Amino acid sequence: MLRILGLVSLFCILFQAALASNSEENALDMSLVEDECSMMVCRAGRECKVGADGEAACACLATCPDHFVPVCGSNNQSYDNFCLMHRDACLTGVHISLKKKGYCSNKSIKKKSSKKDKLKDENHFEPVVCFQWERDALRRQIINYFRHHTADQSWYRPDLKSYEKQFARFFMCDTTKDNFVDANELAACVTEVPFALRTTAATNELVKVLCVDAIIDSADTNSDWRLDFEEYKTLMDSSFQPKEKLCSLEGKKYEDGSQTKVDCNDCVCACGSWVCSSKKCDEELNEIDDLDEDEDLDDELDEAEDQSEDNTKDEVKILKIEEDIDLKIDDPDEDQPPKINSDDDDDMDDEEDEEDDEEEDEEIDVEPIKKSSKNKKKKLT
Template identity: 35%
Template sequence: EGKSKSKVCANVFCGAGRECAVTEKGEPSCLCIEQCKPHKRSVCGSNGKTYRNHCELHRDACLTGLKVQVYHDGHCEEKKTDKAVAASPIVCYLANRNELRSRVIQWLQHEVVPDGWFAKGSNFSNILLKYFKDYDNGDSQLDSTEFLKFLQHNETAINITSYADEENNRLLRSLCVDALIELSDENTDWKLSFDEFLNCFKPGFNPPERKCALEDETYEDGAETQVECNRCVCACGNWVCTAVTCEGTDKVPAVEKTEGADQEMTEEEWTRRVAELNKHQVSLAP
């Protein structure tokens, strides 16, 4: 006989950023909070990132597995230093990608209609096929723009609010779309056929946890490293780096001075430098 959540979780304390949930065995389990309340009371985290409220800060710390504390109320102030150091780039972590995927699966499962006595219902594949046809431009594939339009069909499902700035949240959603496409894009053309689209959202599929590699070392999702004045973050198996000069302007970083005249790294050279970081991707089976 199933026990109610209120009874099972009555004496369970999960800590900031977590909430009590009931397992299939009827036992209490502390999980990262699924969704924070939307009230806005911005706080600055110890990681230099501004959050919509305290709950979002603690939830992000739980999802990324990083220690983040409240530094002060309000937005974070930009630090002025003699030598500019880039802030962390906005990235889609494995936890963000998996959360978005889980929300979409839940939304689709709510639309499943079992067969009746006189009418045929709609199974999971039928529903996905309908959406695929609705947003496909006729080439039998979904690119990132079409995929995002599909997700925007249900704003609640994609309401990821990790950042206080809505523009950053929109960017995060776009990055997570790319991460979902990469997850099941078998021929690496950055487009999904219907079979690839179906595989992406199979409820029983456990996405692999990819790690980043650098100089014979492997790094967990969320790990950071410094390249000149730029910060690189491991996200979904790829190194994602900011691109600023050491003077702090939004350009590709300058190369150290040589005996000749000043030299500056071209955009192509910087792209190649980041590609070097991503040469060896490590995939862990679930």
């Protein structure tokens, strides 16, 4: 018996010594890591990590704190804080700087303006939507609320593990007890979670319900519009990043928050889908549309008339040019440039006049000679 007790005590001593040595080695490893990273300076969005080879290097941050200070990056992307912006720059390898504090403004798709776009604002109603940044903000608020209010629940025990706490919360939200949590059940489970970002009190609850639908869709891997426990765990993981969705229109992709108009209704891209207001176009708008069409038709007719007039003028010009060419061919001397008088030209003219006079005199003298010869012939006969 004494031998057994001695062996047990010896085993305990050896076990404690092994634990002590392991703790010392771990402490030594931690000190080495701290020593390696103490001289390493990493840029924003990165942290120092020691690799398997024992060398320290800067790596992208795995997680960011939950504080809410929204910013707009130079890539026109909204972030909840600076850390997320710098982390995104590290992961994508693209330099992103601060464009402004607060979320980025929505982009609008430019359309040709018409008279109906100049109506009073009261004739247009903006659609109520949940944007992706609102979806992500509500999800973080739900995670923080569940984390800080777990101890208030009747099922809470201090010895519960994280996995058990999540399952207890999932079971509490699953009111139908079918092992699934749909959008209605999750919305009822988060009624006490505060949510008020950009909307008024009149639309805040509706936007919250829409954001709950978007949250369910972000973690719903099999597209059945409900979450099983594994999908629920993924959703409640603070490191989970929902995918950014784009809207399609006429073969092009548009970011979340882009706006356009269809007839008299406003449409907004929200969480990958176009959401439009359901306003019926009144008679005034229809009349304006008819006027716009008539004006467009009149403009087309005016353009056609102007074009025909221009063509007629061109034809007249061509005919005149052809007539001028014909005249030049018939009378080539008509369009010769006038001679410039000079002293030399005057002398030449005088000489030509003298030669003409001499020729005339010779002609005059020849005639009497001919006459006299005739007279002589008569006398001889």
